[in-house]
Amino acid sequence: MAFDFDRESAVPLRVGCGAGFAGDRLDAALPVVRTLIDAGGPACLIYETLAERTLALAQLRRRADAAEGCDPRLERFLQPVLGLCLAHGIPIVGNFGAANPRGAARRILALAAALGLPAPRVAVVEGDDLSGDAFAALRGIPLDGPVPDAQPVSANVYLGAQPIAQALGAGAQVVVTGRVADPALVLGPAVAHFGWPLDDWDRLARGTMAGHLLECGAQVTGGYFADPGCKDVPGLADAGFPIVELDAEGHCVVGKADRSGGVVDARTVTEQLLYEIHDPADYRTPDVVADISEATVEAVGPDRVAVRGVRGRPRPATLKANVCYEGGWLAEGEISYAGPGAEGRARLAAEVLARRLPGHALRFDLIGRASLFADDAGRMLAGLPSDAGAQDIRLRVAAADAERARAQAVLDEVTALYTCGPAGGGGVRTHLTPRLETLSGLVPRERVAPRWAWASPAGEARA
Amino acid sequence: MNRDATACILREAAHARTGDKGDVCNIGLVAWDAGLYPLLVEQVTPDAVAAHFRHRPRAVRRYLLPRLAAMNLVMEQALDGGVNRALNLDAHGKSLAFLLLSMPIEVPAALRHLLRRPQGGLPNPFHVPHARSPS
Numbered sequence: 001m002a003f004d005f006d007r008e009s010a011v012p013l014r015v016g017c018g019a020g021f022a023g024d025r026l027d028a029a030l031p032v033v034r035t036l037i038d039a040g041g042p043a044c045l046i047y048e049t050l051a052e053r054t055l056a057l058a059q060l061r062r063r064a065d066a067a068e069g070c071d072p073r074l075e076r077f078l079q080p081v082l083g084l085c086l087a088h089g090i091p092i093v094g095n096f097g098a099a100n101p102r103g104a105a106r107r108i109l110a111l112a113a114a115l116g117l118p119a120p121r122v123a124v125v126e127g128d129d130l131s132g133d134a135f136a137a138l139r140g141i142p143l144d145g146p147v148p149d150a151q152p153v154s155a156n157v158y159l160g161a162q163p164i165a166q167a168l169g170a171g172a173q174v175v176v177t178g179r180v181a182d183p184a185l186v187l188g189p190a191v192a193h194f195g196w197p198l199d200d201w202d203r204l205a206r207g208t209m210a211g212h213l214l215e216c217g218a219q220v221t222g223g224y225f226a227d228p229g230c231k232d233v234p235g236l237a238d239a240g241f242p243i244v245e246l247d248a249e250g251h252c253v254v255g256k257a258d259r260s261g262g263v264v265d266a267r268t269v270t271e272q273l274l275y276e277i278h279d280p281a282d283y284r285t286p287d288v289v290a291d292i293s294e295a296t297v298e299a300v301g302p303d304r305v306a307v308r309g310v311r312g313r314p315r316p317a318t319l320k321a322n323v324c325y326e327g328g329w330l331a332e333g334e335i336s337y338a339g340p341g342a343e344g345r346a347r348l349a350a351e352v353l354a355r356r357l358p359g360h361a362l363r364f365d366l367i368g369r370a371s372l373f374a375d376d377a378g379r380m381l382a383g384l385p386s387d388a389g390a391q392d393i394r395l396r397v398a399a400a401d402a403e404r405a406r407a408q409a410v411l412d413e414v415t416a417l418y419t420c421g422p423a424g425g426g427g428v429r430t431h432l433t434p435r436l437e438t439l440s441g442l443v444p445r446e447r448v449a450p451r452w453a454w455a456s457p458a459g460e461a462r463a
Numbered sequence: 464m465n466r467d468a469t470a471c472i473l474r475e476a477a478h479a480r481t482g483d484k485g486d487v488c489n490i491g492l493v494a495w496d497a498g499l500y501p502l503l504v505e506q507v508t509p510d511a512v513a514a515h516f517r518h519r520p521r522a523v524r525r526y527l528l529p530r531l532a533a534m535n536l537v538m539e540q541a542l543d544g545g546v547n548r549a550l551n552l553d554a555h556g557k558s559l560a561f562l563l564l565s566m567p568i569e570v571p572a573a574l575r576h577l578l579r580r581p582q583g584g585l586p587n588p589f590h591v592p593h594a595r596s597p598s
Contacts, residue, residue: 229581274491276482
């Protein structure tokens with residue numbers, strides 16, 4: 001039954017993942033929650049829905065409407081599990097607050113009311129948003145690229161586990177954050193549950209890597225893994241989302257929802273352990289510097305893999321901040337050619353576009369021949385023999401431009417290929433997308449004030 | 464080439480996953496079997512990887528993880544500016560692990576049994592459930 005995060009304990013903690021990105025499956029969380037309930041011990045559910053760009057896009061929505069700016073799918077993510085989690089004492093921690101954690105908290109309270117549930121104790125974590133006082137916190141901070149001559153759209157610093165742990169310790173049933181380091185979504189509950197001191201670097205590093213393995217959802221349970229004939233994954237269409245079991249030392253076993261597809265084995269876990277890592281001995285988060293250079297990964301049962309040997313060093317003195325700027329427009333147009341001479345006609349279409357659009361830096365792809373592996377400068381394409389005669393080619397052209405009208409002009413020329421281009425061109429599609437430019441810098445901790453607060457009367461009543 | 468060696472591609476000796484941060488691409492490369500790991504260390508060198516990725520400006524760093532029979536390859540400036548700037552369809556470079564897995568390697572006869580050759584046919588989900596016979 002309900003487990004209190006306000007009492008420290010040595011009983012293992014299970015943390016399940018309900019989403020690993022903003023576009024994730026809406027039906028993934030329910031089997032995870034059912035598994036956590038069946039297992040019976042203390043448990044928590046996390047949602048990671050905030051990629052780098054996602055937050056800047058949310059900030060733009062908030063500018064247009066002050067009530068907006070949190071995850072647009074928030075209700076759809078939570079509706080299937082909110083009642084079960086509240087009834088069984090499983091706190092929910094998510095960065096679905098995006099640019100507006102208080103707005104998200106209001107929507108969660110409204111959702112609970114609409115579902116006929118008692119009002120949950122909802123806490124918000126704040127302090128990541130550095131846009132206040134005209135981005136004063138960024139003054140004098142060098143960024144990792146040329147700084148545009150404009151005000152940023154957003155600036156958010158990666159917060160750590162502490163405010164999440166504090167909110168859970170105070171009895172929060174839902175913790176809504178904006179930008180926090182993704183692994184902190186797991187480390188926060190672990191710190192609250194086990195009572196780890198915030199300078200217990202080895203345990204913090206282990207909890208951090210458990211979070212790292214969990215926060216991309218199905219990527220550790222068979223998603224982003226299958227390669228038919230080499231790496232087969234059973235039931236990929238119903239891949240279960242992951243659950244990590246942490247012990248009081250921070251060692252973890254990765255598993256997944258019961259009665260689900262997918263697979264957790266040493267291979268899926270090893271691939272995900274290295275995902276988006278640079279130096280394995282120097283994985284920096286706001287909470288700790290983790291070292292996985294001596295880590296081991298070992299299957300300990302069906303769909304159960306133990307990770308050991310993670311070590312930690314003191315946390316960095318600075319916090320990473322992402323600063324987003326408006327980045328102009330991306331134009332993408334495509335047209336297909338098939339049958340005898342298809343590649344020749346696609347190449348001629350590219351030549352026509354280049355002639356019609358002088359002064360535009362165009363990238364071309366011959367989809368079906370060379371596209372994803374090729375480079376923007378066109379080196380790979382230029383080196384391809386042109387006589388291969390592929391018979392089903394989709395020509396793609398892409399260009400970036402600061403001015404919308406110039407970007408649109410590229411697309412208009414693609415559309416005109418229907419009647420003015422080579423024979424038999426079909427299936428024109430064009431896309432014009434606003435872009436964001438992201439730079440990052442390191443902000444001294446003293447300029448950042450991580451904090452949490454109740455967003456609901458129920459929480460305040462308890463406090 | 465050594466007469467006893469088999470030429471194959473890296474996909475038969477290892478599996479891999481791409482991650483991206485800004486303009487930096489990392490590829491975790493994991494041997495199918497720990498017995499193949501020394502071969503990867505010997506042949507999948509930073510220089511060999513840089514040559515294989517020659518169309519992308521890059522500096523390749525390699526971190527060895529012998530306990531995992533794995534290595535982490537980190538390529539700077541490999542993503543045409545990264546997800547917010549690149550014109551590539553795959554601006555994240557998600558597919559690049561498979562560019563790495565297409566790299567040629569040589570495998571001595573004594574290790575050949577450890578290779579993983581693709582098994583079975585391709586999936587065929589393209590049924591025609593209500594096909595009408597010509598009348």
